[in-house]
Amino acid sequence: MKRLKRIAIGLLPGLVLLAFWEWASGRLIREIYVSRPSAIAVRLYELFATGEIIPHLVVTLQELVLGYIVGVLSGVIVGYWLGRSPRVAAVIEPYVMAFYGIPKIALAPLFIIWFGIGIGSKIALAGIMVFFLTFYNVYTGVRNVDREYANLALIMGAKERQLTRHVYLPAAAPFVLLGMRMAIPYSVIGVIVGEFASSTRGLGLFINQASSTYDPAGVFAGIVILLGFILVANFAAAWAERRLLRWRPQAATPNADI
Amino acid sequence: MAAPEIAFENVSHSFATPTGPMPVIDDVSFEVPKGTFTAVIGPSGCGKSTLLQMLAGLLRPSKGRVRQGGRDITAVNSTIGFIPQQSLLFPWYTLAQNVGLPLVFKNVPAAERAERVARILADVGLDGFGDHYPHQLSGGMQKRGSIARTLVYRPDVILMDEPFGALDAQTRMIMQDDLQGLVAAQGATVILVTHDITEAVLLADEVVVLGRRPARIIARVPIDLARPRNVFEPFAVPGFDDAYASVWQKFRAEVLS
Numbered sequence: 001m002k003r004l005k006r007i008a009i010g011l012l013p014g015l016v017l018l019a020f021w022e023w024a025s026g027r028l029i030r031e032i033y034v035s036r037p038s039a040i041a042v043r044l045y046e047l048f049a050t051g052e053i054i055p056h057l058v059v060t061l062q063e064l065v066l067g068y069i070v071g072v073l074s075g076v077i078v079g080y081w082l083g084r085s086p087r088v089a090a091v092i093e094p095y096v097m098a099f100y101g102i103p104k105i106a107l108a109p110l111f112i113i114w115f116g117i118g119i120g121s122k123i124a125l126a127g128i129m130v131f132f133l134t135f136y137n138v139y140t141g142v143r144n145v146d147r148e149y150a151n152l153a154l155i156m157g158a159k160e161r162q163l164t165r166h167v168y169l170p171a172a173a174p175f176v177l178l179g180m181r182m183a184i185p186y187s188v189i190g191v192i193v194g195e196f197a198s199s200t201r202g203l204g205l206f207i208n209q210a211s212s213t214y215d216p217a218g219v220f221a222g223i224v225i226l227l228g229f230i231l232v233a234n235f236a237a238a239w240a241e242r243r244l245l246r247w248r249p250q251a252a253t254p255n256a257d258i
Numbered sequence: 259m260a261a262p263e264i265a266f267e268n269v270s271h272s273f274a275t276p277t278g279p280m281p282v283i284d285d286v287s288f289e290v291p292k293g294t295f296t297a298v299i300g301p302s303g304c305g306k307s308t309l310l311q312m313l314a315g316l317l318r319p320s321k322g323r324v325r326q327g328g329r330d331i332t333a334v335n336s337t338i339g340f341i342p343q344q345s346l347l348f349p350w351y352t353l354a355q356n357v358g359l360p361l362v363f364k365n366v367p368a369a370e371r372a373e374r375v376a377r378i379l380a381d382v383g384l385d386g387f388g389d390h391y392p393h394q395l396s397g398g399m400q401k402r403g404s405i406a407r408t409l410v411y412r413p414d415v416i417l418m419d420e421p422f423g424a425l426d427a428q429t430r431m432i433m434q435d436d437l438q439g440l441v442a443a444q445g446a447t448v449i450l451v452t453h454d455i456t457e458a459v460l461l462a463d464e465v466v467v468l469g470r471r472p473a474r475i476i477a478r479v480p481i482d483l484a485r486p487r488n489v490f491e492p493f494a495v496p497g498f499d500d501a502y503a504s505v506w507q508k509f510r511a512e513v514l515s
Binding site for chain 2: 153173
């Protein structure tokens with residue numbers, strides 16, 4: 001009951017916003033600019049009922065998942081390696097930071113030349129945005145691991161691989177997971193921008209086409225689907241964090257007495 | 259007398275600082291016979307811990323040699339056990355996982371590991387806390403866990419760096435008493451670094467007194483008190499007064515002035 005009440009309170013602002021939108025559309029603002037929630041719902045239903053959206057959805061989902069995996073994996077590997085090799089890092093870090101400063105969106109035309117207008121260029125674009133975020137968090141996390149933990153593990157007989165598995169990775173896990181969570185919306189940005197730039201299929205293309213044919217309900221329908229992706233991904237990330245970081249003290253946990 | 263297990267031979271050490279090398283240890287030599295308990299005592303910041311770091315192989319002396327069992331220590335020394343000042347239990351593992359970790363590193367099979375962990379946890383009085391994470395334990399319990407994690411793999415040599423410094427007075431006495439029994443049962447060679455004279459006298463067979471930085475040996479005082487010693491009432495231990503006084507006499511010039 002309490003939980004139900006909490007959910008109801010949480011939904012309230014959203015419902016108010018939707019109601020206001022529905023009411024204001026055509027009254028305060030012309031519907032051609034903002035569409036209206038009921039029209040978007042109908043449009044969404046049509047898109048799925050006719051299956052029109054499915055090919056776009058499948059392509060975008062593929063690009064998102066692959067781009068995210070490529071970015072996270074390379075970010076974790078490079079971040080871990082540089083975090084453990086301070087001397088190499090001292091040389092390379094300024095270069096990485098310089099590349100970090102480039103607006104990745106500006107790379108979209110280049111990636112289309114390199115990887116074509118298929119899913120390759122979108123994976124690359126999402127991948128590179130995800131890479132930098134993950135890399136930076138993992139790098140910082142590994143560098144901040146207390147040296148005393150590592151020394152103690154060495155004295156207890158840890159080999160290099162065991163040091164990674166039992167000390168560095170768990171110690172850096174909060175940073176890694178934070179980076180992975182922050183990277184979710186960036187992978188969506190990468191993919192959609194790539195699809196805007198040039199593509200034959202995908203939600204980005206669908207939104208772009210809806211916009212150029214003055215179909216605001218279609219644009220919003222595409223955005224709603226993207227929002228769904230992000231919500232599901234965030235939910236999964238939060239769940240993973242809760243599971244993997246069970247060991248972290250919660251404010252409410254009292255200390256046992258001797 | 260038994261062969262020395264540990265030997266410091268003319269050990270000197272300097273740390274590099276922006277203003278040039280800063281000497282912290284100056285020509286220190288002493289041995290620790292196998293199976294004995296040596297306390298190293300000195301004013302704070304005198305470089306006591308540096309000696310332990312050398313034994314652990316985390317630090318190479320600028321001059322001289324540090325030997326164990328007749329061999330120079332040239333790499334990280336995983337034959338010893340190290341009980342640090344902070345408990346340093348890994349926060350991402352439960353108590354039982356923490357205590358079992360050295361056995362994982364040493365490839366002890368899971369069944370034997372579980373059995374040894376359970377036994378040592380019972381020995382240090384942490385029965386039933388194996389599934390707790392470190393942050394759910396009190397400071398004293400974390401310290402017990404840290405000691406269990408070392409004793410579980412039965413190292414021949416145990417180094418302790420002010421292990422009880424962060425505990426309250428009562429907990430400290432209880433821990434000293436337990437430690438006395440546990441270490442005696444394992445027959446390990448122990449070096450304890452402390453700045454507490456009472457602790458040094460009550461636990462050790464010999465007290466090595468270091469001076470202010472750069473640390474030199476001021477005196478080596480053998481402590482000939484019968485064991486087990488009553489750590490709760492040190493002044494009721496026969497001979498404690500004299501032993502305490504002889505250490506304090508050497509030490510006072512370094513602390514006062």
